[in-house]
Amino acid sequence: MNGFSFRSLLRRPEMGSVLSLVLVVAFYVIIGHVDVGNLVGAASWLNFAANLGIVALPVGLLMIAGELDISIGSMIPAGSMTVAILSGYYELPIVVGILGALGFGVAVGLFNGYLATHTTVPSLIITLGSLVAVQGVVLSGSMLLTGAASVPLDAPDWAKTVFGHLIANKYQVIVFWWLGLTALFALFLHVSPWGNWVFALGGDETSARNAGIPTNRLKIMLFVMSSTAAAFVGMCGAIVFNSAQVSGGMNYIFNVIVSVVVGGVLLTGGFGSIIGIFFGAITFAIVNQGIYFTDIDRNWSNLIIGVMLIAAVLMNNTFRKMALAYAPRKKK
Amino acid sequence: MADQTPILELEHVDKSFGPIDVLMDINLKVHAGEVLCLLGDNGAGKSTLIKTLCGVFKPTAGKILMDGKDVRFNRPRDAQEMGISTVHQFGGTFALMSIGRSFFVGVEPTRGWGPFKIFDRAKANEIAVRAVRDFGITRIEDGDRLVGGLSGGERQSLAIARAVHFGARVLILDEPTAALGVKQASHVLRIINEAKRRGLAVIFITHQVMHAMAVGDHFAVLIRGAIAADFRRGEKTREEITDLMAGGETMADLEASIESYEDTHEGRPPPPAP
Structure with missing residues (x-):
């Protein structure tokens, strides 16, 4: 009796993403004749969701806090290039490479956070600036130091075990x-x-600041988390695939934002949940990778993502209104 | 009452921004268990006065006394710690947070130990709901409800209950009834009376004379940054107060000019100004 009912589930921020997931899977099964057993065990979408999800978590947190970070798009190659240059090209211990990659993430996060808290420039513009700037640093740094835009890396076994090996080869x-x-x-x-x-x-x-919350420190910490998470994903990628490229990562910007928004986070802040972001990443990954399991031509996948995004946001708006309008009936 | 030390007192307070004088020689007192109504038209300096009281601005000249002692607020937090709480027009503004969570923003109750402290939702909800119900809002029963789903009056009441719960001695209410309907406004006025009964000093900012007269003990009218009138309950009629707020241009004159227009235009009212 204690509050658990279908209606109370509907008021939760993650409801939209769970329903989107169900709808997408149903669509693939009915229209695309997917073998559900194959789809559930598939590594492709799971790996995709994991890489996406790790970045989506802190970006979602930032969005709940009312900010946006798109510099993750260049932090992913920055993380993989840093570890590859330090530990691959210069043959320093892998620990130095890992700390270097994460340290780069922390530095960019501090930069973004400092500007976002000490100026009135919107964080979209600040992180757009650092997105492009980091891209430039990584490309020219790589060309200056190694003379190439792609660097091989051979990580020791323990580092592979922790950050980048393939379990059951997939x-x-x-x-x-x-x-x-x-x-x-x-x-x-x-x-x-x-x-x-x-x-x-x-x-x-x-009001939050007046209530005594250290808003600036909190915001800077959230920016550090998001760019460090992106550098982490890039670093793991370099370790698992034994090389790093300066390009790539830009797709993550939109993919992450779509996952977070599908996950029920309000773009303007103040509302959302981690479970929602988690399911948002899964839903996105299934749409994006699951299409290979269907009879549907994969060129349609972007159309499906677009429709799903709009449908999920509409559902989320409805559920948020229900949450706002909710009042327990008067007890007799 | 008269020989008591006021909780909060302003002495010859001036505030200017560069060459522009916004407040001039403001003298005000408010005692415990008293409602001071601050009346004034838009642009009279009400907001500047509130911001000076709650620590956003520092006075250019003059003194702020609390319990007779000279105090200085460097930031809003200082004023809050001294027990001055400000509730703005829309009350608690965390529309998408639950009642329990928004009630305890910044001072979350926790249970557990060391780094494993967790937010005590049940306790937060219970205290928040009880605090609001103590102010007579019995429609709120569930602390998990979102603040944005409450009516305007309930939100105001929640914000006032929160301020009182956290030890406010002076409550500054900035136009709490401006955006409310008649019934909701009377709700808020009842809450103001309850706060006063509990011995709080209330500074009630409004331009609705009716609302001010319903709860006020002491009135001050602000015109162009100066106190134009300072009087106690019963000393002036509603018409006189309205005239004062309009800056001396009396309502009676306005009515007379409308009447004379109607007399010469076959009873039609004058066309609205373009």
Whole structure:
């Protein structure tokens, strides 16, 4: 009796993403004649979802806090190039490469966060600037130091085990990082007292500051988390595929934003959930990779993503209205 | 009452921004258990005065006294810690947070130990709901409801209950009834009376004379940055106050000019100004 009912589920922010997932899978099964057993066990979408999901978590948190970070698009190649140049080209211990990649992420995050808190420039523009600037740094740095735009990396076994080997020859170990980080972020946002600060920051920054929340420090920390997560994903990619390229990563910008928005996070901040972001990434990955399991020509996949995005956002709006309008019936 | 020290007192407070004087020689007092109504038309300096009281601005000259002692607020937090709480027009503004969560923003109750402290949702909800219900809003029962789903009056009441719960001694209400319907507004006025009964000093900013007269003990009318009138309950009629707020251009004169227009134009009212 204690509050668990279908209607109370409908008021949760992640409901839209769960329903989108169900609809997409149903669509693929009915129209595309997908073998569900094949689809569920497939590594392609799971690996895709893990890489996407790790970046989507902190970006979603930032969006709940009312900010946006698109510099992740160049932080992914930056992370993989840093580890490859340090540990591949210069043959330094892999630990130096890993710390270098993550340190690069922290530095860019601090830069984004500092500008976002100390100027009135919208974070979309700030991170657009750092997106392009980091791209330039990575390309020219790579050409200056190594003379090439692609650098090989041969990581030692322990580093491969932790960050980048293929389990059963198909599942990337990063899937476990994704699951672990999802749990960690869920604890942070929904269980710890700091989660409340993130919602308050996105709901009304001035009131949050007046209530004593260190809004600037919190915001800078969130920016550091998102660019470091992107560098981490890039670094794991270099370790698993034994090489790094300066290009790539740009697709992540839109993919991550779509996952987060499908996951029920309000673009303007103040509302969302980690479970929603988690399912948003899965839904996106299934649409994007699951199409190879269907009879449908894969050129249609972007159309499906577009339709799904709009449908999910419409559902999310409806569920949010239901959550707002909710009031328990008067007890007799 | 008269020989008590006021909780909050302004002495000869001036505030100017560069060459522009916004507040001039403001003298005000408010005692515990008293409602001071601050009346004034738009642009009279009400917002600047509130922001000076709650620590956003520092006065250019003059003193702010609390319990007779000179105080200085460097930021809004300082004023809050001294017990001055400001509730803005739309009350708690975290529309998409639950009642329990928004009530405790910045001071979350936790249970657990060390780094494993977790937000105590049940406790937060219970305290928040009880605090609001103590103010007579019995329609709120579930602390998980989102603030945005409450009516305007309920949101105001929630914000006032929150301020009182966290030890406010002076409550500054910035146009709490401006955006509300008649019934909701009377709700808020009842809450103001309840706060006053509990011994809070209330500074009630409004331009609705009716609302001010319903709860006020003491009135101050602000015109172009100066206090134009300072009087107690019962000393002036509603018409006199309205005239004062309009800056001396009396309502009676306006009515007379309309009447004379109607007399010469076969009873039709004058056309609205373009």
